[in-house]
Amino acid sequence: MPEQLIFAMEVTLNGLMTGVMYALVALGFVLIFKASGIFNYAQGVMALFAAMTLVGIQDGRVPFGHLINEILGTDIHYFGWEVPALIAILLTVGVMILFALFVQKVIFKHLVGQEPIILFMATIGLAYFLEGVSDLMWGSEIRNLDVGLPQGINDAIDQATFNIFGYGFFIDNLDIWAAVIAAVLVAGLIAYSQYTKNGRAMRAVADDHQAALSVGISLNYVWILVWSLAGIVALVAGIMWGSKSGVQFSLSLIALKALPVLMLGGFTSIPGAIVGGLIIGVGEALFEFAIGPMIGGATENWFAYVLALVFLVFRPQGLFGEKIIERV
Amino acid sequence: MNEMSPAGYTTADGREIGGVVMEMRNITLRFGGVVAIKDISFDIREGEIRAIIGPNGAGKSSMLNVISGFYNPQEGEVWYRGKRRPAMRPYQVARQGIARTFQNIALFDGMSVLDNIMTGRLNHMTSSFLDQTLWWGKAQREEVENREKAEEVIDFLEIQNIRKTPVGRLPYGLKKRVELARALVAEPSILLLDEPMAGMNVEEKEDMSRFILDVNDEFGTTIALIEHDMGVVMDLSDRVVVMDYGKKIGDGTPDEVRNNPDVIDAYLGVSHD
Numbered sequence: 001m002p003e004q005l006i007f008a009m010e011v012t013l014n015g016l017m018t019g020v021m022y023a024l025v026a027l028g029f030v031l032i033f034k035a036s037g038i039f040n041y042a043q044g045v046m047a048l049f050a051a052m053t054l055v056g057i058q059d060g061r062v063p064f065g066h067l068i069n070e071i072l073g074t075d076i077h078y079f080g081w082e083v084p085a086l087i088a089i090l091l092t093v094g095v096m097i098l099f100a101l102f103v104q105k106v107i108f109k110h111l112v113g114q115e116p117i118i119l120f121m122a123t124i125g126l127a128y129f130l131e132g133v134s135d136l137m138w139g140s141e142i143r144n145l146d147v148g149l150p151q152g153i154n155d156a157i158d159q160a161t162f163n164i165f166g167y168g169f170f171i172d173n174l175d176i177w178a179a180v181i182a183a184v185l186v187a188g189l190i191a192y193s194q195y196t197k198n199g200r201a202m203r204a205v206a207d208d209h210q211a212a213l214s215v216g217i218s219l220n221y222v223w224i225l226v227w228s229l230a231g232i233v234a235l236v237a238g239i240m241w242g243s244k245s246g247v248q249f250s251l252s253l254i255a256l257k258a259l260p261v262l263m264l265g266g267f268t269s270i271p272g273a274i275v276g277g278l279i280i281g282v283g284e285a286l287f288e289f290a291i292g293p294m295i296g297g298a299t300e301n302w303f304a305y306v307l308a309l310v311f312l313v314f315r316p317q318g319l320f321g322e323k324i325i326e327r328v
Numbered sequence: 329m330n331e332m333s334p335a336g337y338t339t340a341d342g343r344e345i346g347g348v349v350m351e352m353r354n355i356t357l358r359f360g361g362v363v364a365i366k367d368i369s370f371d372i373r374e375g376e377i378r379a380i381i382g383p384n385g386a387g388k389s390s391m392l393n394v395i396s397g398f399y400n401p402q403e404g405e406v407w408y409r410g411k412r413r414p415a416m417r418p419y420q421v422a423r424q425g426i427a428r429t430f431q432n433i434a435l436f437d438g439m440s441v442l443d444n445i446m447t448g449r450l451n452h453m454t455s456s457f458l459d460q461t462l463w464w465g466k467a468q469r470e471e472v473e474n475r476e477k478a479e480e481v482i483d484f485l486e487i488q489n490i491r492k493t494p495v496g497r498l499p500y501g502l503k504k505r506v507e508l509a510r511a512l513v514a515e516p517s518i519l520l521l522d523e524p525m526a527g528m529n530v531e532e533k534e535d536m537s538r539f540i541l542d543v544n545d546e547f548g549t550t551i552a553l554i555e556h557d558m559g560v561v562m563d564l565s566d567r568v569v570v571m572d573y574g575k576k577i578g579d580g581t582p583d584e585v586r587n588n589p590d591v592i593d594a595y596l597g598v599s600h601d
Contacts, residue, residue, distance in 0.1 A: 203438070211430070215510065
C-alpha cells in the first residue's frame, strides 16, 4: 500500500476523533436551540466554567478565594482536601444545574416571546458574565485536568496497524475514550427524549409551545431541564478538551468551531450534530494533510467555515435539519 | 331563562346531568381598550354538552381561553369544583383536569400520532426524575399503563392505521381527530373544544359530531364547545350560551335559544345601535 494512503488513513482516524469533540460542543447548542429557539453563544464558556469548577473542586480550592482574601485580609486558597474525581464530577453537575436555574429564573423567564436576536444578545451577555464569574471563582491560570482518563498512544492500535501496514498509527487513548463517552451520551440523550415523560415534554415544547401548555407542560420547567442537560454536555466537553490541552480561556473558543458543525448538521438535529462534527473533523484533517503543505498550512483555522459556507448554498437547513417550507 | 335545581336536570333524551362543575361569574376581559367579554356568567354541569355560540368576533374563543387559563380576566371569578380558582397559567389549568383543542390545531407536527397522544398522559405520570432517567421501576410501569390508555382512545376514535405517522403529514380532518384524542386521553373532567368542525366537509362534520356524542356517552365526559355553525350545535348540545359583541344574549336549551328574539336578531344581522 502506498505510504501516502496509509498516512491519510491515520489522519482520517484522528480527524474522526477530533470530530467527536466538535460534535460534543455542537450537541449542547442543539439541545437548547431545539427546545427554546435560543442560539446559546455561552455554550463554550459553559464548558470552560464547568471544567474550571471541576478542577477547583478536585483540588479543594476555595471558590472566590481572591475576593475573600482581599476583603478579609486573609490568605486562604485551599481547603486542604482533595476530592475524588467521580464525586467532583457529580458536584459539578450540581453546580451546572444551579446555573441552569439561575439562567432561566433571572434571564430567560423575562424574555419569553422576544425576538430571537434579543435572546441571542442575552446569551452573549451571559457568556461574558460567566467568564467573569469563572475568573472570580477559580482564578484565570491554566489548570491541568485529570479525572483518571488514560492518555497517550494506544499500544494495541499501534501494534495492530504496525503488523498490517508496517507503520504504527498514533491514536490517543483520550480520543478513544472521548468517542466512546460521546456515543454513550448521545444514545442516552436520544433514549431519554424518546421514552420518558420529561423527554416527551422536551420534544413537545420544541414543537409547539401552545400545545405543550394545553397538555399541562410547564415551559419553565422544561427550559430549566434543557439548560441543565446542556450544562452537563458542556461539562463532558470541558473534561475532554481540558484533559487534552489544559483548562484555559481558549477552551471557550471551541464554541466557534461548533458553528460550522451546526450549519452542516442542522441546528435542530442531534444526529446531525454528530455527523456534522465528524465531517468537519475528518474534512479539516484531510485538507490540512493533502492541500495544507502547498498553501502554507494552518488550514484548520478556516477550512471548517468555508466548508459550511459551501453547504449553506446547497442545503441551508443542514444535512438533518427540518426542511424549511413556507406555505403561502 | 330556565331555573334549575342545584342537583342537576334530566335532558330531553333522558340523560341525568349532575351538579355544577365550573361556573363563570361576571367575567369581563379587556385587551387594552377593547372589551372582548363583558360581564358574562354561566355554568357548566357534570356530564353535559355545553355550547357557546355566536357570530364572528362575539368573544367565544376569548371565553374558552379564559376557561383554559390562556387569558386571565380583569374582572369576575372562575369557580371550579366548588372553589374559586385563582389566576393560573394554562399548564396549571390543564393539570387540574381541563383539556382542550384549538381552532387552528396545535399538535406536535414532528411527532407521531401515538407520541402526540402520549403527551396527553403527561399529567398522569408521577414517576420521579431519577426513575425516568434510569428508566426503572415506576417509570417503566407507567409507560406501559399509559400506552394502554392511549391505545384505547386510538381504537375509540378509529385512528389505528395512522398511529405511527408523523402528524405533519396528516390531512386536516384527521389532525382534528388526533387533537381530540390527545385531549381525551388525559381523562379530563372538562373537555374544551374550540370550533371542532371548523373547515370540515359534511362527512367529516358528521364523523366529528358522532365522536363528540360518543365521548360524552361512553366516558361521561363533560364537554364545553365553541361553534360557529349553529345547525351542528343545536343537534349536539344540551344547553347553549349565545354571545354577541362580547355580551351574553341567550342561555338555555337549544329550543329556548332558537326562539329567543335577541338570538334571531344577532344571527340574521339586525343592526346594532
